[in-house]
Amino acid sequence: MNDEPLTIEDLIEQLQRIQAGATAAIESLESDRLEIESNATKLEGPVAALEYIDFFAGFLTHVSQECARIAVELPSGVQKASVDVLRQMASNSAAEQRRCLQYRDKWINKPLAYEVMRPLLNSISLVTRDQLVAFRALGDIAAELDKSAGFQEPRDEGKTLDRRALLTRLFKPPEGTQ
Numbered sequence: 080m081n082d083e084p085l086t087i088e089d090l091i092e093q094l095q096r097i098q099a100g101a102t103a104a105i106e107s108l109e110s111d112r113l114e115i116e117s118n119a120t121k122l123e124g125p126v127a128a129l130e131y132i133d134f135f136a137g138f139l140t141h142v143s144q145e146c147a148r149i150a151v152e153l154p155s156g157v158q159k160a161s162v163d164v165l166r167q168m169a170s171n172s173a174a175e176q177r178r179c180l181q182y183r184d185k186w187i188n189k190p191l192a193y194e195v196m197r198p199l200l201n202s203i204s205l206v207t208r209d210q211l212v213a214f215r216a217l218g219d220i221a222a223e224l225d226k227s228a229g230f231q232e233p234r235d236e237g238k239t240l241d242r243r244a245l246l247t248r249l250f251k252p253p254e255g256t257q
Contacts, residue, residue: 090153091150101139101146107206114199124186138175
């Protein structure tokens with residue numbers, strides 16, 4: 080990958096692609112919801128599937144709306160609050176991947192009474208997982224916006240230290256006190 084900084088237009092385009100992907104995923108989940116409702120008797124946990132779909136439809140809708148809002152606002156300037164929102168959405172997406180795994184383990188990765196339902200359940204799981212993975216890019220967009228706007232990133236936030244560096248930081252006497 081090249082080391083050239085991305086332009087605001089490039090970042091707007093990325094946000095619009097993420098928004099379009101989220102919108103397509105929402106439409107897919109809405110379609111899958113109708114199919115779940117019509118085949119509820121063939122599922123062991125139709126309520127769980129519907130709750131899963133409803134949660135992620137809401138989550139994806141929120142991310143889509145925020146991406147659209149930020150993409151519209153960027154040409155007039157980068158707002159620190161918007162950068163923070165992008166970071167938070169990337170963080171929330173990473174945290175929600177656990178929900179995908181739990182759903183998959185509990186409702187898909189087992190023998191089903193009606194195996195014909197497995198592709199539908201897999202589709203729901205994959206659509207949400209793929210969108211959560213796509214939302215990781217929001218953190219990169221936030222970092223680029225930070226650089227372009229000259230915002231100071233909080234010191235050491237998100238950086239891990241090895242044991243030696245951590246202990247040195249904790250126990251090193253302040254400069255000039257020796």
